Amino acid sequence: MADQLAIGSRRGLRPALPLLLPAYLWLTVAIFLPLSAMVFFSFMTDLPLAGKDWAFTLGNYAAFFSQSLYSTLLFASLRLGLEVTLWCVVIGYPAAYVLAKVLKGRSREAIFLLVILPFWSNGLVRIFSWAMVLREGGILDTALNAVLPFKINIDLMYSYPAVIIGLVHSYVPYMVLTCYLTLQAIDDSLIEAGRSLGASRRQVLWRVIIPLSMPGLIAGSALIFVPVVGSFMEPRILGGRTGTFYGTVIEDQFVAVFNWPLGAALSFILLAVVLIILALAAPVLRRAG
Amino acid sequence: MAGVQVANVSRSFGAHKALDDVSIDFADGGFYALLGPSGSGKTTLLRQIAGFDFPDSGRITIGGESVERVPVEKRRIGMVFQNYALFPNMSVADNVAFGLSVRGEPKATIAAEVQRALDLVQLGKLGGRKPHQLSGGQRQRVALARAIVTKPRVLLLDEPLGALDKALRVDMQIELKRIQREIGITTIFVTHDQEEALTMSDRIGILRDGRLVQEGPPEEIYDRPQSEFAATFLGDANIFRGNATGSGIKLPDGTTIAASTGASVPAGARASCAVRPERIQISTGAAKADPANANTLKGQVSKRIFAGNNSTYFVERDGQTLKVIVQNTGAERLAEGQPVVLSWSPDSTVLIAA
Numbered sequence: 001m002a003d004q005l006a007i008g009s010r011r012g013l014r015p016a017l018p019l020l021l022p023a024y025l026w027l028t029v030a031i032f033l034p035l036s037a038m039v040f041f042s043f044m045t046d047l048p049l050a051g052k053d054w055a056f057t058l059g060n061y062a063a064f065f066s067q068s069l070y071s072t073l074l075f076a077s078l079r080l081g082l083e084v085t086l087w088c089v090v091i092g093y094p095a096a097y098v099l100a101k102v103l104k105g106r107s108r109e110a111i112f113l114l115v116i117l118p119f120w121s122n123g124l125v126r127i128f129s130w131a132m133v134l135r136e137g138g139i140l141d142t143a144l145n146a147v148l149p150f151k152i153n154i155d156l157m158y159s160y161p162a163v164i165i166g167l168v169h170s171y172v173p174y175m176v177l178t179c180y181l182t183l184q185a186i187d188d189s190l191i192e193a194g195r196s197l198g199a200s201r202r203q204v205l206w207r208v209i210i211p212l213s214m215p216g217l218i219a220g221s222a223l224i225f226v227p228v229v230g231s232f233m234e235p236r237i238l239g240g241r242t243g244t245f246y247g248t249v250i251e252d253q254f255v256a257v258f259n260w261p262l263g264a265a266l267s268f269i270l271l272a273v274v275l276i277i278l279a280l281a282a283p284v285l286r287r288a289g
Numbered sequence: 290m291a292g293v294q295v296a297n298v299s300r301s302f303g304a305h306k307a308l309d310d311v312s313i314d315f316a317d318g319g320f321y322a323l324l325g326p327s328g329s330g331k332t333t334l335l336r337q338i339a340g341f342d343f344p345d346s347g348r349i350t351i352g353g354e355s356v357e358r359v360p361v362e363k364r365r366i367g368m369v370f371q372n373y374a375l376f377p378n379m380s381v382a383d384n385v386a387f388g389l390s391v392r393g394e395p396k397a398t399i400a401a402e403v404q405r406a407l408d409l410v411q412l413g414k415l416g417g418r419k420p421h422q423l424s425g426g427q428r429q430r431v432a433l434a435r436a437i438v439t440k441p442r443v444l445l446l447d448e449p450l451g452a453l454d455k456a457l458r459v460d461m462q463i464e465l466k467r468i469q470r471e472i473g474i475t476t477i478f479v480t481h482d483q484e485e486a487l488t489m490s491d492r493i494g495i496l497r498d499g500r501l502v503q504e505g506p507p508e509e510i511y512d513r514p515q516s517e518f519a520a521t522f523l524g525d526a527n528i529f530r531g532n533a534t535g536s537g538i539k540l541p542d543g544t545t546i547a548a549s550t551g552a553s554v555p556a557g558a559r560a561s562c563a564v565r566p567e568r569i570q571i572s573t574g575a576a577k578a579d580p581a582n583a584n585t586l587k588g589q590v591s592k593r594i595f596a597g598n599n600s601t602y603f604v605e606r607d608g609q610t611l612k613v614i615v616q617n618t619g620a621e622r623l624a625e626g627q628p629v630v631l632s633w634s635p636d637s638t639v640l641i642a643a
């Protein structure tokens with residue numbers, strides 16, 4: 001690895017350019033151009049496409065600071081992101097551990113498939129199946145009432161927990177996969193070495209395995225936290241009236257109110273906040289990893 | 290400190306018997322080498338003693354106590370793994386401190402003990418490095434320091450020198466032996482290298498296909514192997530096969546070979562004789578042979594390999610190739626193709642039951 005880098009820098013970047021060109025071309029067309037258009041829109045009073053008059057303004061950004069609703073919703077979304085990430089760690093890490101260190105052969109493949117299945121199903125289908133499970137008189141309600149001797153009323157639909165459940169289900173595979181990869185790379189003899197030195201299973205877990213799987217936990221958390229903060233589909237469908245978050249407000253600007261400039265400005269504020277959070281967390285995480 | 294007794298231990302993986310009724314008594318404070326070809330069960334035996342794996346039958350005691358229900362972390366063993374298994378996320382000092390810190394020792398004690406252990410392996414200045422910043426030999430010494438700092442009762446070493454080059458290996462052998470003597474710990478040392486086993490240990494056990502073939506002090510195993518396998522696995526040996534005569538064997542062509550050490554085999558039974566290459570004298574036949582060398586054979590030199598302080602002659606005789614090692618005394622060297630006489634003493638001939 002170090003050798004390859006050394007060779008690369010000695011030869012310089014020039015020979016690599018033809019190889020990099022297609023990728024950069026694609027990035028320019030697919031991401032950079034639309035994104036710059038959005039930056040442009042975010043400083044406009046109205047869309048030029050509609051044929052109306054427009055002018056440059058900072059008003060879209062000012063709106064975020066003048067109306068407390070937006071910052072309140074942003075905080076709610078950040079909290080949602082944090083909670084979903086934590087649940088994904090709590091559920092995904094043990095699953096990854098079992099996959100990487102306990103199961104062998106066939107059973108590992110089968111369980112692995114089950115874990116990444118949600119990845120392959122359509123997001124809307126997934127969310128509406130949860131809606132069927134969680135609503136009053138739905139599958140969970142019926143099943144629990146069939147088993148329990150007393151009557152209970154489970155109606156999780158259109159609630160905060162429903163949003164959490166839906167999001168965790170959508171995003172937990174990321175955590176399982178990233179943690180599985182780092183756990184897989186931990187040599188079993190490290191675990192045995194820890195035990196031979198007098199550490200119990202639990203001590204080995206806390207002092208050896210978890211520190212060594214930090215890169216996977218961090219990568220998984222970043223992969224989950226960022227999209228969850230901006231999510232709108234799960235909050236809208238599973239959260240109903242309680243499901244108003246920062247992401248749903250942005251979506252509204254684009255598909256309902258057609259205030260693209262405000263939607264774009266709100267998106268860039270979110271992007272800035274997320275980047276600041278990641279930058280602040282980086283030194284702490286680097287020390288942990 | 291404590292001795293380790295392994296009594297009638299068997300362990301199978303599916304239909305494969307990795308250990309088959311193995312019994313060994315590892316003496317308190319002794320240095321015991323386990324030797325055997327790849328797949329003979331050496332690692333499996335160490336893992337039973339360490340408690341990473343459990344025997345199907347048989348008993349293991351450490352310090353006189355059965356460890357059947359004692360988990361690894363309570364057995365008070367130190368283990369050095371073949372791949373060192375240093376914790377990559379910790380510094381050298383933290384690696385060595387691990388065993389003391391999980392025990393909850395006070396910080397000051399830990400720091401002092403760690404420094405002492407690192408000094409013992411002559412790595413006192415490298416405590417702040419990470420394992421990936423060390424050479425192979427340094428890593429091995431860290432692994433050793435980490436294993437002994439907790440004052441284990443038994444030290445288990447699984448081919449710890451396997452990855453080192455020859456020069457470093459010899460240095461480490463001396464150092465390992467010095468440390469072992471200094472703290473007087475019962476040590477069980479797995480190795481592929483017969484020379485290493487001979488020079489370092491005070492007892493050797495040879496395993497083959499999960500069975501203990503022979504066990505004893507190095508001199509005894511080398512001088513009086515009880516099987517052709519032991520004779521050829523530990524050192525080189527010329528093997529003659531024939532029928533026992535009571536005082537040696539008779540080869541199929543009628544030649545008799547006298548043997549005065551080894552097993553006693555009833556006359557007429559199949560048996561073999563083993564002779565070490567350095568015990569045989571080789572001459573052109575002109576000079577009078579040493580009268581003590583009652584065994585003589587005629588042959589022809591087919592090849593000579595010069596190795597500085599000695600030469601190895603390969604001698605063809607009746608379809609068999611014999612090996613003779615001659616010290617370089619400056620005497621005339623024999624040419625390839627030359628007819629020669631081989632002679633050796635019955636005292637150097639070991640009789641082995643078939």
Ligand SMILES: Nc1ncnc2c1ncn2[C@@H]1O[C@H](COP(=O)(O)OP(=O)(O)OP(=O)(O)O)[C@@H](O)[C@H]1O
Pocket residue numbers: 302305306307325326327328329330331332333334481
């Ligand atoms: N966990 C296991 N499952 C199945 N077979 C095993 C297992 N561990 C060991 N074996 C088998 O048991 C036999 C002995 O293995 P072991 O590792 O003890 O050999 P060894 O003497 O240490 O060999 P080497 O010198 O190559 O390290 C081998 O045939 C091996 O394939």
Ligand SMILES: [Mg+2]
Pocket residue numbers: 331332333
């Ligand atoms: Mg082995």
